[in-house]
Amino acid sequence: xxxxxxxxxxxxxxxHATMSLDTSKYKDMKFAxxxxxxxxEPDAVTGAVTVPISMASTFAQKSPGVPxxxxxxxxxxxxxxxxxxxxxxxxxxxxxLAAAEGAKWCVAFSSGMAATSAIMHxxxxxxxxxxxxxxxxxxxxxxxxxxxPLADIKFDFVDFNTEGELAGALKPExxxxxxxxxxxxxxxxxxxxAKAAEEAHKAGAMLVVDNTFMSPALQNPFELGADIVLHSIxxxxxxxxxxxxxxxxxxxxxxxxxxxxxxxxxxxxPSPFDCYLALRGLKTLHLRMAQHSKNALAIAELLESxxxxxxxxxxxxxxxxxxxxxxxxxxxxxxxxxxFYVRGGIDAARAFLETVDLFVLAxxxxxxxxxxxxxxxMTHASVPKEMREKLGISDxxxxxxxxxEDIDDLKRDIEKALAAAAAAAxxxxxxxxxxxxxxxSGEGGxxxxxxxxxxxx
Numbered sequence: 001x002x003x004x005x006x007x008x009x010x011x012x013x014x015x016h017a018t019m020s021l022d023t024s025k026y027k028d029m030k031f032a033x034x035x036x037x038x039x040x041e042p043d044a045v046t047g048a049v050t051v052p053i054s055m056a057s058t059f060a061q062k063s064p065g066v067p068x069x070x071x072x073x074x075x076x077x078x079x080x081x082x083x084x085x086x087x088x089x090x091x092x093x094x095x096x097l098a099a100a101e102g103a104k105w106c107v108a109f110s111s112g113m114a115a116t117s118a119i120m121h122x123x124x125x126x127x128x129x130x131x132x133x134x135x136x137x138x139x140x141x142x143x144x145x146x147x148x149p150l151a152d153i154k155f156d157f158v159d160f161n162t163e164g165e166l167a168g169a170l171k172p173e174x175x176x177x178x179x180x181x182x183x184x185x186x187x188x189x190x191x192x193x194a195k196a197a198e199e200a201h202k203a204g205a206m207l208v209v210d211n212t213f214m215s216p217a218l219q220n221p222f223e224l225g226a227d228i229v230l231h232s233i234x235x236x237x238x239x240x241x242x243x244x245x246x247x248x249x250x251x252x253x254x255x256x257x258x259x260x261x262x263x264x265x266x267x268x269x270p271s272p273f274d275c276y277l278a279l280r281g282l283k284t285l286h287l288r289m290a291q292h293s294k295n296a297l298a299i300a301e302l303l304e305s306x307x308x309x310x311x312x313x314x315x316x317x318x319x320x321x322x323x324x325x326x327x328x329x330x331x332x333x334x335x336x337x338x339x340f341y342v343r344g345g346i347d348a349a350r351a352f353l354e355t356v357d358l359f360v361l362a363x364x365x366x367x368x369x370x371x372x373x374x375x376x377x378m379t380h381a382s383v384p385k386e387m388r389e390k391l392g393i394s395d396x397x398x399x400x401x402x403x404x405e406d407i408d409d410l411k412r413d414i415e416k417a418l419a420a421a422a423a424a425a426x427x428x429x430x431x432x433x434x435x436x437x438x439x440x441s442g443e444g445g446x447x448x449x450x451x452x453x454x455x456x457x
Contacts, residue, residue, distance in 0.1 A: 039095030112232030115246030197225025235366030344425020
């Protein structure tokens with residue numbers, strides 16, 4: 001794999017260190033209004049009320065070195081030269097998402113992992129990062145298998161909810177980033193973001209919050225002290241299972257200048273068409289997240305009532321969730337993600353996942369349609385087995401991304417699958433009892449720690 005540079009070397013006057021945008025006319029507007037209007041004014045030439053898809057790979061210049069479009073806020077008043085460097089459709093999306101998240105700047109990338117990689121490229125050799133232990137499997141694999149050995153950046157993975165663990169892992173002058181997801185993927189731990197920010201800042205580090213699960217409609221990490229916010233746009237912001245994309249947001253001009261330099265220099269930029277689709281998805285984010293949350297709470301309550309086949313349900317909106325109070329303190333809703341443990345081990349889990357109809361067995365999350373998966377062999381297969389066991393990512397763990405379908409239909413689908421799981425659990429006492437190999441053991445489609453699979457969401 002490509003070796004990340006120790007740090008981005010930004011010119012004294014980087015080409016993207018420009019004046020901030022004037023969004024004063026939107027400052028008193030509510031979330032739903034901002035996501036529909038910021039960066040999306042009617043086209044000055046045609047009057048088109050939707051942002052055009054500009055597919056051009058290169059742009060005509062008025063004179064050598066004098067690009068067209070320097071009067072456009074979508075170019076950040078720099079003009080357009082080449083699609084990798086800047087594109088009006090991408091500019092519109094970045095500005096709309098920045099307004100949604102309450103940030104000064106947004107930098108879009110071709111995937112969530114490309115966005116994560118860009119953040120890593122702002123660091124120096126020998127720097128130190130403290131990450132929450134239950135971080136997304138793809139992020140952990142990238143940290144452990146790529147950034148650590150190739151860039152000589154050190155990592156500690158700790159439980160932020162165990163008193164003293166975060167503070168004890170911080171190394172003043174060495175720790176540059178504290179990395180948190182809240183809720184985490186897949187066990188839905190909730191961290192006190194404000195407390196994590198305070199601890200990070202005491203040590204001179206910046207706090208990075210992966211806000212993918214909540215989206216800016218339900219949680220605003222900048223209000224809680226975050227310095228950088230990361231999104232997999234693929235998930236709730238786009239919301240329709242047809243875009244792979246990521247974004248990094250910040251209020252720091254310095255961080256933004258580095259990220260834009262990296263965005264242009266490495267070239268992991270999203271296509272204009274993907275930016276258009278993501279911008280369209282953003283327009284209905286608040287409506288979808290409200291329905292996701294309503295449906296998910298109903299499904300979580302149903303699962304929790306079925307103690308005959310469900311051992312435990314983890315959903316931050318349930319009072320039984322250990323971090324329920326913290327979650328409610330820092331969010332505006334509970335989200336779509338549910339994790340639960342089915343009784344009967346691997347056979348019961350497999351029966352559940354093979355029986356659902358409306359819940360599609362697939363990796364990823366955050367779409368209008370409901371999805372389900374087994375983290376142990378799918379999205380988190382690249383996490384070492386001993387770490388999965390420590391985190392509670394067992395063979396009986398099932399993750400649901402609850403969509404926006406009619407709740408009665410979703411409940412019927414869950415009930416049917418639970419019945420199949422109960423029958424499987426009562427039939428044989430688990431795969432190991434019959435001498436079968438566990439389904440994550442290497443046969444079939446799962447991914448392993450070699451990085452060959454898993455970790456798509």
